[in-house]
Amino acid sequence: MxxxxxxxxxxxxxxxxxxxxxxxxxxxxxxxxxxxxxxxxxxxxxxxxxxxxxxxxxxxxxxxxxxxxxxxxxxxxxxxxxxxxxxxxxxxxxxxxxxxxxxxxxxxxxxxxxxxxxxxxxxxxxxxxxxxxxxxxxxxxxxxxxxxxxxxxxxxxxxxxxQNTDYKSRLIVYCQKTKKELTFKLLEETTKGKNKYFIMGGYINGELKGSAEGLSKREAEQQTAKKIIATL
The missing domain is CATH 1.10.1520.10 (Ribonuclease III domain)
Incomplete structure (x- = not known):
């Protein structure tokens, strides 16, 4: 077992x-x-x-x-x-x-x-x-x-x-073109086993549009941006 x-x-x-x-x-x-x-x-x-x-x-x-x-x-x-x-x-x-x-x-x-x-x-x-x-x-x-x-x-x-896998940069460009404010905020840090996770939230004009977790803040931001792009 x-x-x-x-x-x-x-x-x-x-x-x-x-x-x-x-x-x-x-x-x-x-x-x-x-x-x-x-x-x-x-x-x-x-x-x-x-x-x-x-x-x-x-x-x-x-x-x-x-x-x-x-x-x-x-x-x-x-x-x-x-x-x-x-x-x-x-x-x-x-x-x-x-x-x-x-x-x-x-x-x-x-x-x-x-x-x-x-x-x-x-x-x-x-x-x-x-x-x-x-x-x-x-x-x-x-x-x-x-x-x-x-x-x-x-x-x-x-x-x-x-291939364009830099979702955060793509989202930044979109927000610049549409004159919207984009910010990322750390929502939570968690530990599972011996691994630390970061949960980041993506906000457009102050409204939470998506969140995701990653083993680093950078990875979590990329995954968050990917989720937001899929909804645009």
């Missing part, structure tokens, strides 16, 4: 995960402990240092640098605004979750199901994985793996160019 809610931390990398690295990402790990931490969620780690939060932080920074460098080279004529928007789309939680699904990472992650928000789990592990690859194999190898095995194989850049 407990196995339905609790996935124990593995003591070594499984042959299946090592094979996944080789077949899907074209690399072989050297320091296996790094990858064990990358696939261990804080809900299950015995020690704070033995989970993927620090690697997730590092991976976020590394992927942002890799994608920024890639876009700067690929689009020499594009503006800073275009490059920033494209980078945001590529390293978004939604897109990283998609990569995690493509790689089928979930069976290899150690986590306590009842305390984890699944919608962000895969993207967080992708960040932690690339933080581990960076420490294990260096920046250039990490860049080659992400660009060649994920970005260019799993994403359609032309579709991403046309």
């Amino acid at each position: 407990l196995n339905r809610f609790f996935k124990k931390r593995y003591s070594k990398l499984s042959p299946e995960l090592i094979l996944l690295f080789k077949q899907e990402l074209s690399f072989s790990p050297k320091d296996e402990l790094l990858y064990l931490d990358a696939f261990t969620h804080k809900s299950i780690a015995a020690k704070k240092s033995s989970n993927n939060e620090r690697l997730e932080f590092l991976g976020d920074a590394v992927l942002s640098s890799i994608v920024g460098e890639f876009l700067f080279t690929k689009y020499p004529e594009k503006s800073e605004g275009f490059l920033s928007q494209m980078r945001a789309k590529i390293v978004s939680r939604e897109n990283l979750n998609y990569y995690g699904e493509c790689l089928n990472l979930e069976p290899h992650i150690s986590y306590q199901r009842k305390n984890v928000v699944y919608k962000s789990l895969l993207g967080n592990v992708v960040e932690a994985l690339f933080g581990a690859i960076y420490l294990d194999l260096g920046y250039n190898k990490t860049k080659a793996i992400f660009i060649n095995e994920l970005l260019l194989k799993k994403s359609d850049l032309s579709s991403l160019e046309k």
Whole structure:
């Protein structure tokens, strides 16, 4: 029964995960402990240092640098605004979750199901994985793996160019054009398990038009704006 809610931390990398690295990402790990931490969620780690939060932080920074460098080279004529928007789309939680699904990472992650928000789990592990690859194999190898095995194989850049997922900016533009005042306010902070949630409300001319929750205020504002746009 407990196995339905609790996935124990593995003591070594499984042959299946090592094979996944080789077949899907074209690399072989050297320091296996790094990858064990990358696939261990804080809900299950015995020690704070033995989970993927620090690697997730590092991976976020590394992927942002890799994608920024890639876009700067690929689009020499594009503006800073275009490059920033494209980078945001590529390293978004939604897109990283998609990569995690493509790689089928979930069976290899150690986590306590009842305390984890699944919608962000895969993207967080992708960040932690690339933080581990960076420490294990260096920046250039990490860049080659992400660009060649994920970005260019799993994403359609032309579709991403046309995709507008910045709902807050779209709503701001709408309100500016219609001469309406838009404000966002924090309605509530809640904690579920070990995760903190922010509930933001979106107001147009002082009237509450929608609200949504997220793991950050920024995410909650985006989801709130998305809901409001759907009603316009």
